[in-house]
Amino acid sequence: MIKVVNVTKTYKDVNAVDDVSMTIEQGEIFGIIGYSGAGKSTLLRCLNMLEQPTQGQIFIDGKEMTSLTKKEIRKERLKVGMIFQHFHLVSSKTVEENVAFSLKAAGKSKVEIKKRVAELLDLVGLSDRAGHYPAQLSGGQKQRVGIARALANEPKVLLCDEATSALDPTTTASILALLQDINQKLGITIVLITHEMAVVQQICHRISVMEKGKVVEEGDVYDLFADPQTELTRQFVQTVHSLKLPQRLLDNCKGTIAQIIFRGESAEEGIITETLKEFDVAINILHGQITYIQDRPLGTLIIEINGERAELESALAYITTRTNQLEVLSHVA
């Protein structure tokens, strides 16, 4: 649906986006995560040509955006909705008029506009607020108006620029649920940028991690959570899934401390029990957590193992083969 080919955007000798390529499939919720200044917002704006890439090509639904005239770009933008962190509604227009604006841009008739606005407000659950001005709405309601406006012309793609970053946790959850619903019911491809891993965890299928204008890691959300390849991704994962042991506990430990990551099915098997049966070791569970990433469990367990050196090593090797992911955090001789 979206293809980004070697896109670079330069501002005064600084590459805000530096030779980025990515492919986003039809119907996907694709996340781009990174800290402020990583270039994710610029990249998103290149997708609908709010920013003209300095180099490279962008294809949306087979059309090369980077080769179109201004007028053609405007026509393509009808197929690419966008929502913003600070909503950006027209303050002098009512909810209804804000949504109607998109339809006016598409040249729809008054009758069509009236009918479609009612449908859209119903979709986002704001039918009773049609005549209100944005200043009279809560943040979550404003974002719903933004979503209705972005969806007005039945776009194929929805771009979300930090859409939940200005909202409180409860409202964030409801907006994310709405986006997920839109993705499933209408089949719209969603590209969202965020600095919050919790957002990615909740709704994204695949993500790109960006730093200094480059993509440093890309993949399935679950794989990235389970096995981050770069330090940056690890930092992001730790913001929602991290185990920290109190120092006191570490000081008192006499054995080897190991962290085991369980993925999917292996989380449901009795690996610890079997290890205890097979080997002459004692296992003490220090900490554990299970995170669900789109209904798939990802477990982390921190254990202390005590025993004869040979037995201990075989036990660790056994767990490693069963789970594929064991990291020895500290050895106490």
Add this chain to the structure above:
Amino acid sequence: MSLDLLNDFGNAFLETSWMMGIAILFAIVIGVPLGVGLFVTSEGMFWQNRIVQSIAGTIINIIRSIPFIILLVVLIPLTKLILGTSMGPTAASVSLVFAAVPFYARLVETSLREIDKGVIEAAESCGASPWLIIKDVLLPEAKSGMIAGLTVTVISLLSYSAMAGIIGGGGIGDLAIRFGYYRFENGIMIATVIILIIIVQLIQFAGDRSAKAVNKR
């Protein structure tokens, strides 16, 4: 106060209203498009154009830096060319138009700058054409500021219109000069000042009220 004098006051008031009305009309009809033009050709906007910016900006700045009293005199030949005379309220309105248009255009531009750039970007992301953005986003969003700016313009024009009395433009200022100043009739001088104060208060009150009424922020 004699009936004659009351009549004079009535006439002076009508003359002032007439020349102000013309100036305000032109300020809106020319000043608004000019202000919008200045804004949409500024950097980062959809019709960004440095040449138009600098030419229009320079002309506006030149006219605005000429003291009104000089403008009055300088424009006498032009007024004669257009109207055939340089006397009377209609003639005085020519220089008022020259003063009002660039002044108000700048105020319109300033109120457009107050609009959050993100709102304009959002409108662009909807696929809206520049004309639709001007009509449906820029003008409604700046309306309150534009009304406040018009209030300032009208009040400045009122004091300018009084100056027009000096070159025989008629109006309240003319009355104050002819009777109050040249004939040392302090009563008339004070009366005109009081009338001007009341008019300014009324304009300011009406302007504030309508600016507030259209502000939905």
